[in-house]
Amino acid sequence: MEITEIFNSFLSDFIDPKKRIFMGYLFLSLAIAYLWLVVIRKNSLRSAHFQIFNRKVFFSKSAQVDYKIFFINRAFSLFISPLLITQIAIATVIYYTLHRQNIFHSGQFSGINQALVITLFSMAMFAVDDFTKYFVHRWMHNWSLLWAFHKVHHSAETMTPITVYRVHPAEGILFGLRSAVSQGIVLSIFIFLFGNAVDLYTIVGVNILVFFFHMTGSNLRHSHINIRYWKWLEYIFISPAQHQLHHSIAEEHYDKNFGAALAVWDWLFGSLHLSESDQEITYGLTQDPTAPKSLSDMYFGPFGDTLNIVAKYLTRSKKNLFSSSTEKPFEARFWPRN
Amino acid sequence: MFKSMLKFSTIIGATILPLSAVHAGGHATTYGPFPVTLQNYSGDKGNSVSYSGQIARHVLHDSLKILAGRGDGGSNSATLKAEMLAYFLGSDKNKAILAPLTKDDFVIMQGTLNEISSDKNIEGKFYNGAMLAWPGSMKGREVAMHMIDRASVASKGFDGDNGYDWAQLISKFTMGAMAYSQAVDNYLDEKLEADTKPNNKPYKDGTAYTGKEHVWDEGFGYFGAAAHTLALTADQAFGIAKRKDMASADANGDGLVDLKSEMVFGPAYYAAAFDRSGSKSTSYLNTIMQSYVDGRMLISSANGAVLTDAQRSSLKAHAAVIESNWEKVLAEAVFKYAGSAYKDISKMQADGADVAKVYRGYVKHWGELKGFSMALQSGRNNLGETAGTMNDLILFGPVTLDNSYVTGITPSGDFKRDKRMTWNDYQLQLLQVQQLMVDKFSVSSRVNDQLADLGALAEKLGAQSNAETD
Numbered sequence: 001m002e003i004t005e006i007f008n009s010f011l012s013d014f015i016d017p018k019k020r021i022f023m024g025y026l027f028l029s030l031a032i033a034y035l036w037l038v039v040i041r042k043n044s045l046r047s048a049h050f051q052i053f054n055r056k057v058f059f060s061k062s063a064q065v066d067y068k069i070f071f072i073n074r075a076f077s078l079f080i081s082p083l084l085i086t087q088i089a090i091a092t093v094i095y096y097t098l099h100r101q102n103i104f105h106s107g108q109f110s111g112i113n114q115a116l117v118i119t120l121f122s123m124a125m126f127a128v129d130d131f132t133k134y135f136v137h138r139w140m141h142n143w144s145l146l147w148a149f150h151k152v153h154h155s156a157e158t159m160t161p162i163t164v165y166r167v168h169p170a171e172g173i174l175f176g177l178r179s180a181v182s183q184g185i186v187l188s189i190f191i192f193l194f195g196n197a198v199d200l201y202t203i204v205g206v207n208i209l210v211f212f213f214h215m216t217g218s219n220l221r222h223s224h225i226n227i228r229y230w231k232w233l234e235y236i237f238i239s240p241a242q243h244q245l246h247h248s249i250a251e252e253h254y255d256k257n258f259g260a261a262l263a264v265w266d267w268l269f270g271s272l273h274l275s276e277s278d279q280e281i282t283y284g285l286t287q288d289p290t291a292p293k294s295l296s297d298m299y300f301g302p303f304g305d306t307l308n309i310v311a312k313y314l315t316r317s318k319k320n321l322f323s324s325s326t327e328k329p330f331e332a333r334f335w336p337r338n
Numbered sequence: 339m340f341k342s343m344l345k346f347s348t349i350i351g352a353t354i355l356p357l358s359a360v361h362a363g364g365h366a367t368t369y370g371p372f373p374v375t376l377q378n379y380s381g382d383k384g385n386s387v388s389y390s391g392q393i394a395r396h397v398l399h400d401s402l403k404i405l406a407g408r409g410d411g412g413s414n415s416a417t418l419k420a421e422m423l424a425y426f427l428g429s430d431k432n433k434a435i436l437a438p439l440t441k442d443d444f445v446i447m448q449g450t451l452n453e454i455s456s457d458k459n460i461e462g463k464f465y466n467g468a469m470l471a472w473p474g475s476m477k478g479r480e481v482a483m484h485m486i487d488r489a490s491v492a493s494k495g496f497d498g499d500n501g502y503d504w505a506q507l508i509s510k511f512t513m514g515a516m517a518y519s520q521a522v523d524n525y526l527d528e529k530l531e532a533d534t535k536p537n538n539k540p541y542k543d544g545t546a547y548t549g550k551e552h553v554w555d556e557g558f559g560y561f562g563a564a565a566h567t568l569a570l571t572a573d574q575a576f577g578i579a580k581r582k583d584m585a586s587a588d589a590n591g592d593g594l595v596d597l598k599s600e601m602v603f604g605p606a607y608y609a610a611a612f613d614r615s616g617s618k619s620t621s622y623l624n625t626i627m628q629s630y631v632d633g634r635m636l637i638s639s640a641n642g643a644v645l646t647d648a649q650r651s652s653l654k655a656h657a658a659v660i661e662s663n664w665e666k667v668l669a670e671a672v673f674k675y676a677g678s679a680y681k682d683i684s685k686m687q688a689d690g691a692d693v694a695k696v697y698r699g700y701v702k703h704w705g706e707l708k709g710f711s712m713a714l715q716s717g718r719n720n721l722g723e724t725a726g727t728m729n730d731l732i733l734f735g736p737v738t739l740d741n742s743y744v745t746g747i748t749p750s751g752d753f754k755r756d757k758r759m760t761w762n763d764y765q766l767q768l769l770q771v772q773q774l775m776v777d778k779f780s781v782s783s784r785v786n787d788q789l790a791d792l793g794a795l796a797e798k799l800g801a802q803s804n805a806e807t808d
Contacts, residue, residue: 187799195684199795
């Protein structure tokens with residue numbers, strides 16, 4: 001691979017509307033931030049300007065680590081992505097399997113209005129994707145083996161739109177698989193039931209709902225601009241302030257607001273926390289002695305943690321084998337924060 | 339005087355004819371005419387190309403297909419069967435050409451078989467190995483005879499109860515069991531060996547062509563391509579076979595289509611059909627045709643001498659290209675019609691479907707699927723496990739309207755249908771047939787790809803390897 005190709009691939013996300021840090025979305029997020037600070041919060045334009053381009057945020061040590069991880073992870077993904085299972089492989093297997101049931105037949109609803117099919121498909125794709133994001137995210141917090149990796153993301157002490165890339169490559173793989181599975185399921189079921197009428201409503205090649213999510217400031221989730229929504233709306237969509245609260249070190253905010261775009265999953269499964277007026281949030285894991293501190297901690301630390309967790313488990317199992325311990329079962333210990 | 343004039347005309351012919359077939363750069367653009375290279379030839383022929391016997395067999399096949407659809411349900415069975423056998427086994431009478439016939443401005447030169455070649459039949463050139471794809475554990479020729487027998491008692495070649503379309507089954511099977519089998523398993527195989535039909539002797543006493551020249555010509559004849567195919571697009575070749583493109587067919591501009599050199603028959607027609615549809619990424623027709631022309635040029639260049647080992651191995655390399663591409667064309671056809679049958683099943687189950695009409699189309703498509711799958715098993719390659727898998731997936735007969743399907747033949751010769759399968763299960767098997775063609779034959783035109791919609795949508799959604807987390 002040419003050096004220029006690698007360099008281009010580093011910057012490609014800024015010009016790809018499928019990516020959150022697409023320049024257009026960043027620009028809109030900026031506009032929304034100004035509107036919020038000037039129109040809603042009644043700040044002067046100058047004050048808004050200084051708040052948004054806060055040097056302490058964008059040039060903090062934490063942010064600098066984010067930038068480094070952004071580049072390192074891009075290099076990782078260049079080599080790892082081709083090895084991952086694709087949504088088409090999963091969709092094909094499911095599509096075949098769907099022929100083994102006899103409740104529905106292939107093309108059962110192929111006669112219905114195509115606009116309706118496309119609307120349903122676009123919505124289902126968005127909802128299932130968002131739902132699986134909620135659950136995988138929740139597992140990453142609740143299972144110590146996954147938390148070992150996910151805490152890399154939560155170790156950010158300042159947040160910028162680039163913080164979305166501050167993830168361990170293993171988490172990137174897990175999230176990529178989640179995406180492939182959720183897309184594979186929806187794709188195959190829709191094609192099986194609706195035939196070739198299935199399509200996606202897109203704007204600039206992106207699912208219209210994903211586009212709307214990014215248009216409305218998805219980049220502000222990882223920022224210091226704590227935009228809140230009306231209370232009723234925060235039951236439906238996660239506001240930037242709600243996601244910032246998810247990154248809080250305050251104990252009452254632990255394990256809240258796992259949702260990506262929709263808040264309904266948090267609401268349904270009891271993890272919703274509405275934003276607070278004038279919330280002053282400290283981000284990071286400063287109270288956690290195992291929090292990664294250096295760049296090498298970020299990449300290698302999780303493997304050490306994994307070994308420790310497995311070793312502890314094995315020691316515990318050995319003990320249990322020879323004694324009638326009344327300790328909690330192993331599974332219960334996989335919920336480190338409860 | 340007369341003899342010397344003949345010799346003179348031979349010299350002129352031998353000089354001019356190759357020029358008409360060969361470009362300035364030394365590449366032939368048409369399959370023939372090619373010069374007479376036979377040493378010590380004293381006849382007056384100036385062209386050594388001859389494959390009219392193969393063209394006659396294509397015409398016998400096309401005519402037999404027409405007859406297979408002419409049954410009236412039993413009352414004309416004896417005469418119809420006798421007529422079909424006259425084309426299959428051959429006849430001492432000069433039979434009429436039943437297809438292809440003149441259509442509108444597409445005027446065909448010949449009207450009877452003897453105008454092409456006399457005393458030809460299909461049966462003598464029909465694959466006669468075991469054909470396990472068909473019930474009854476029969477050999478290739480027995481299967482053909484069985485099909486002819488059943489066609490003669492059917493109504494318009496249609497057996498709705500068992501799901502058979504005899505015209506399609508007979509035609510597609512023959513395209514493999516006669517044309518493909520003869521070309522790849524005979525003329526382009528053992529007859530290329532040094533001790534068979536050598537190039538320094540006439541093919542038979544008195545012929546103007548050498549052993550190897552004629553072997554190669556016969557191999558070409560079975561492909562059924564027009565001699566000027568290299569100058570045609572796949573669309574034009576397709577239009578000729580459909581009798582719609584007189585301008586492209588009439589290479590010599592005499593206002594007539596000479597079946598012996600200007601027509602496109604079955605195997606070449608399907609090669610063109612897949613090149614112009616599906617992914618449009620293939621060039622089966624041109625690749626096969628170029629290999630035939632290049633092979634023939636190589637033989638001509640030996641100038642009537644025994645082919646060296648190097649020349650024969652080069653010839654075999656051309657034969658290998660022909661065989662692998664032809665095999666792919668048959669696999670593309672299996673792929674396509676598995677997709678057609680899949681779609682028909684979905685259509686039959688749709689609300690308000692005209693089930694009888696869709697079922698008729700389904701049986702036709704299944705006949706093509708089955709016929710081509712049998713054609714694929716009539717070649718030189720022993721497909722082994724692939725053949726077994728393909729036969730198990732396609733079944734002996736399609737799943738019919740009461741969900742039963744043919745499982746064998748009773749001692750009295752009737753088909754038995756003592757098993758049932760759901761439509762969904764059979765559709766899954768048809769999908770697996772498509773996958774098998776991709777896995778084993780790397781088909782790439784893929785007409786009626788039932789997984790194409792999945793692939794296209796997945797592409798639209800994009801790779802998600804960098805899916806954002808939160």
